[in-house]
Amino acid sequence: MSVNEKLQPHVGEILARILEPMGLDHWRITIKVGPCRDEENNERCRGSTHADPEYSQATINMDVEELETGEDVEEYVIHEATHIPTWWLHQAAEDLANAWADSAPKPLMHAIRKYAQEQVRRAAEKSVTDLGHSFLRLFRRLWAAEAEIKQLKGDLKIARKQAVPPEK
Ligand SMILES: [Zn+2]
Secondary structure (H helix, E strand, O other): OOHHHHHHHHHHHHHHHHOOOOOOOOOEEEEEEOOEEOOOOOOEEOEEEEEEHHHOEEEEEEOHHHOOOOOOHHHHHHHHHHOOOOHHHHHHHHHHHHHHHHOOOHHHHHHHHHHHHHHHHHHHHHHHHHHHHHHHHHHHHHHHHHHHHHHHHHHHHHHHHHOOOOOO
């Protein structure tokens, strides 16, 4: 069994826990855990997300095998999911980059498109990474608090059973 096959249920579990709090529970999201190729340069990549906000549909492709040892699957899944709510902005920036390139004099067109698209890609990745880290921190606090509540409820149940009823 490959690492991707082994981790597929774990990725699904993480998504199931984060989509509702991230406001993405009404989206139709297709998840593929397996080899993934970058749309632009066709190189093998760790993850790629494509969203269609108009129809609330998205595809997340993750290659868990490409993660370095010690890298966090939760962080990685949250990062890909964070691309979804920021997609409108990413798309608008890309359209603007293309419009700029299209209006440039022909000899410069290719260079301007390449430059503008790289700027958009970098800005999108940086903001999604930062936002994803914020989500990750908040989720970790939420999950720790939920675990603590669960533990306390269990302790309370035991304490109630052991309590001696007051004498009348
Ligand atoms: Zn990304």
